[in-house]
Amino acid sequence: MPSEYRNFIEVIGSKTKPVRISIHNISHIINEIFYWAFISPFKGFPIRVKACINEMVKAGYNSVPIISVISFFIGVILAFQAAYQLKKVGALIYVANLVGVSLTRELGPIITAIIVSGRSGSAYAAEIGSMKAAEEIDALISMGINPVRFIVVPKLVALMIMVPALTVFSDLIGIFGGFVLSTTILEIHPLNYFNQTVNALLVKDVLTGLMKAWAFGVVITIVGVYQGFMVKGGAEEVGLRTTSAVVASIFLVIVSDLFFTALFYYFT
C-alpha cells in the first residue's frame, strides 16, 4: 500500500513539473523586470531614455491610426445599440451617458490593450525570441550588459506611458464617434449631447480606466517578453511563441480587467 501511495504522489509531482517550472520562470522574469525598472535606476544604472522614446514611437505613435479608426467605429456602434433600447422609453439623450461612461470605464482601455497586444506584445516576443535564437542575448550577457535592463525596461516604460495615453485618445475618439452618430442620425442637438456627456462623466470613471490601462501595459510587456525569453530552438519556435504571446496577453488583460473592475466596484 505505501508504495502505491508513493507512486500516486510521484505521478502528481511529475505531471505538475512543467507547470512548476513555468511558474518559477515567470516569477524570475517578473522579479528581474521590476528590479531593473524600479530599483536599479537608483543604484546608478540609468534607464536608457533614447531607447524608451524609440519604443514609445513604435508602440504608441504608430498605432494611433488603427486605434482612431476602431475607437470611432466602436463609438458609433455603441450609440446605435444604446439608441435601440433608449428610444423605446423616450430617453434618447441618455445615449450620451452610455457611450461616455462605457468607453472611459471599460471599452477604451480594453480596445487599446487588445490592439497593443496584437501589435507590440507579439513584436516583443518575436524580437527577443530571435535575439535568443541568434545568441544575441548571450552576447549581451557576456559583455556584462543585463538583457532585461537593456531590452525589456525600455519596452516596459514605453507601454506604461503609451497604453494610458492611447486610452485617453481612444476615449476621446470613441465619444466623438457617438457624438457624430447622435447628432446626425439620432438628431440630438450637439450642445445637449455635449453637456450630457460632460455631466455624466466623473473624474473617477476616467481615472479608473487609466489605472487599468497602466496595468494592461505591464501585463502585455511581461507576457511578450516572457514568451520571447522562453525561446530555446530556432525560427519556428519564435513563430509559436509569438502566437502564444498574443493569445496569453489578451487573456490576461481580460482577467486583470475583471480583477480591477471588481476592486473598483467595492473600493471607490
Place this chain on the structure above:
Amino acid sequence: MEKVIEVENLITHYGDREILKNISFSIPKSSITVILGGSGCGKSTLLKHLIGLLKPTSGKIIINGNDITKLNEDQMNEIRKKMGILFQGAALLNSMTILENVALPLHEHTKLKESTIEIMVRMKLDLVGLSGFDSFYPSQLSGGMKKRAGLARALALDPEMLFFDEPSAGLDPVTAAGLDELIIKLNKVFRMTIIVVTHELPSVFKIADYIIMLDKGYVIFTGTLNELKNSDNPRIRMFLERQPEEEKYSPDDYFRVIAGE
C-alpha cells in the same frame, strides 16, 4: 608556464543529460589554446561555462584566481570586462549599425566622450579590415564580414582573454585563413590569451600552441601540437586521419533498431 584558466572536476548537465563528465585541464597565459573535438562533444557547452553563461552541476572554474562558479552577477561582470567573445554566428545586434555594435561595450562600461568612442571603434574596425562599413547594418554584411565585426566588438575593451566559437565555420578557405592570421596577430602583437573552439584541422595546425581535445564529454588529450600529431590514441588518430566511426550495428541489429525494438 603561467595559467589563466583552471578547470577542476567540471560536471555539467542539460536537464538530466550529462554533457561534460568530470573534466580537468588548464589554459596557459598569452598563448593560443585550441579546444578540439567532434560535433556534439560539448565544446560550445564548455565555452559557455568558461564565460559564465551557464552554471555547472559541480566543479571549479578558476579564472585569474577567482572561482567563477561562486561569483555573483556583479563580480562576474568585472571578470567579463576582461574577456572578449566571438560567437559562432557573430551575434551582432541586428537593430544597430556596425559602429553602434562595436561601441556598445564602450558606452556601457566606460565614461568616454562620444567622439573618443568613435575613434576607438574606427581603430578596431580597421584592425579587422572593416574600415568604411561603420554605418552598415549586420544584415547587409556577408558571413565573414559579420565575424570580423563581431571580433571588433570583442576587442572593444582591449580584453586579456579572447574566446572564439568555431571562427572558421561557414567561411570559404581564404577568408578562414585570413581570420587565422588575425588570431595569430592578436596573440603575437597584443599578447592576448586566445581560446579557440573548433573542429577544423587546417586551422588547428596553423594556430594552436596548446591543444585540449574533448571526446564524448571527456578530455582525452592535452598538450602541444607535436604531441597531438605523435599520439597513438585511436580516437585521436581517427580524428586526425578523418576516418569515419566504425559501424555501430550489425545488419540484424539495424533491423531491430529501425523496427523500434
